Amino acid sequence: MDKKEEINELIEKIEELNYHYYTLDAPLVSDGEYDKLYDKLKKLEKETGIISNNSPTQKVGGEVLEKFQKHFHISRLYSQDKAQSYEDLNDWLDRANRLRNSYNQSHDDMLPELEFVLEYKFDGLTVNLTYEDGKLKKASTRGNGIVGEEISAQVKTIKSVPLEIREKSLLEIQGEALMPLSELERYNKENEFQLKNARNAAAGALRNLDTKETRKRNLTAYFYNISTNNLDFKTEEEMLDFLKKENFNIHPYHKLVKTYDEIIAELEKISEERKDLDILTDGVVIKINDIRTQEALGYTNKFPRWSIAFKFEAEEYTTTLLDVVWNVGRTGKVTPSAILEPVDFSGVTVSRATLNNYDDIERKHVKIGSKVFIRRSNDVIPEILGVVDQNQPGTSKIEKPSHCPYCNTELIEGNVHIICPNSISCTPQLLARMEHYASRNAMDIEGLSEKTIAQLMEELNIDDIYEIYDLDYDDLIKLDRFGPKKTQNLLDSIQESKRRDLNRFIYAIGIPNVGERTARDLANKFKNFDNLRHANADQLIEIDDIGEITAENIVEFFEDEKISNALDILLSKGIILNEVEDDNSSNELENKTFVITGTIENYKRDDIKDLIEKNGGKVSGSVSKNTDIVLCGQNAGSKLTKARELNIEVYEDDKLFNFLEQLEGK
């Protein structure tokens, strides 16, 4: 195929994708895949010089739907030029500097050294608000940058959008409407109709004539730009200040930097932190701070020359679901795991994804052979967001298993999960229980890894945890990969694990719903294991964080004859539990919630968490109005910003270290 044909084909394909994305709010491919096609087109256009006015590279995407009133923007709205690498960013900086220098050579009113404001690139739907006489007159989508769709009623469902402001002159204010990820999760739990992704969920909500539906999605919005000739801002920062004073929601993250190195340092930080945010961001927008420089640099057909969007690696992809396998966990839960056509996720090949439970499969209409959207955040196993097309031909239903794939026992239906009730001899259950017992935060038996446990089960017929205490040198030395040293080390660590704190043991035996924290509470209250075994539900509920269900779980666990016998045998192996004494822990931090952020020199996060919990406090992963104190190390990011915003007490530097030392001294 010659290049011209290839260009035409790409244009056609991209136009189709644009239509599904911008007009229908239901994309056919992930952004990463779209960007690849787009970049290919740009490259071919550059190579051949054939650039049609109609090419998607030459215009802002998004046609208006008939069902909406057309809205003509007073000032044009633009897209953003993109940098996918530091090299691209450097090129942009060079260009901006060249443009500034050439301006300065021919003008007396010299432009200042470049400074940049960094903001999140919010991944939602652009909204343009028109204010006149201090009142919100109209709200519209961006559309193609010249004409958008009027969506005033829809935008007014966003509680934070001010209906009145103090400034009386005519203003157009741009921001991005977003559906918080927590809201997306809530919505999908509560509704039959499943939203696949927060970006399309926000766009679909605002471009919906039924404002009841818009309201149900609890959107939020962040604002970042004003187009006007009536106000005289000198810098981007001044403009943001103005927005803030007028009660627009502006994101607490915006940072003024001067050098390329500073920009890179921020990008590195944000690429990590954004994963903790409750909104989607697909990059950082880097804008020249000085407004006069912005004006001097101007615009292309499609974007400002004075700003650029640095895009992060895509987190979403599409691929085909090939099969579903069912795994059995420690408590007998049988959960589905999707086998995918391998897909390259910025360097990592992904071939599996979680599917939570059978309800999840049904709700998301996932079938064998479905083309699915998957999302990978942090390092966790990717999840399946939904299918591209519910009515895709050639797919087949995923059957719900009736018998355990491992032990063939008939499965029972739990609340949400299917359960294999054979806790005695179902291999994966046993293996997971033993692995949990031996894990670092439980009995901490070094060397007793999943792999070794599997080996012991298979070759020595170990089928309950107490049997490990009977192992001797001769048993182990004959196993594959076991030399004298490894054998002795494992025997030593098994011996050593016989003496542990009571709370570790309570955690290790795997009572349903009893995590580390509850185990500690139980140990503190009941002092020794016997008291706990004979506790009744009323006594258990006296503990703050234990509700009726957990209390019931605990009582049932100890009443179970098989469990009780196994525990008796286990204890008879010479396990000595350090009973909790009153002065062993303090309740100094009772009812206080802490958040840890940044790197704290000489301390591991887990250890700090331990210290706080030992003293009765709680540690949470995110800052909210329920946070009492934020412990702040180096390179702290958005959590710190949020803490300052909410006026939450922050311990850092000396104060932080004094506090930790005091706790350690307890």
Ligand SMILES: NC(=O)c1ccc[n+]([C@@H]2O[C@H](COP(=O)([O-])OP(=O)(O)OC[C@H]3O[C@@H](n4cnc5c(N)ncnc54)[C@H](O)[C@@H]3O)[C@@H](O)[C@H]2O)c1
């Ligand atoms: N999956 C698909 O099929 C498909 C199809 C079309 C487009 N897309 C996605 O959309 C992108 C192109 O869309 P686009 O042209 O709207 O550009 P864009 O979304 O990449 O960037 C421009 C937009 O960013 C917004 N923005 C967010 N935060 C901002 C901030 N702090 N300051 C300024 N602007 C901010 C503005 O609304 C602006 O219009 C593609 O790269 C792709 O990721 C995907």
Ligand SMILES: [Zn+2]
């Ligand atoms: Zn089973």
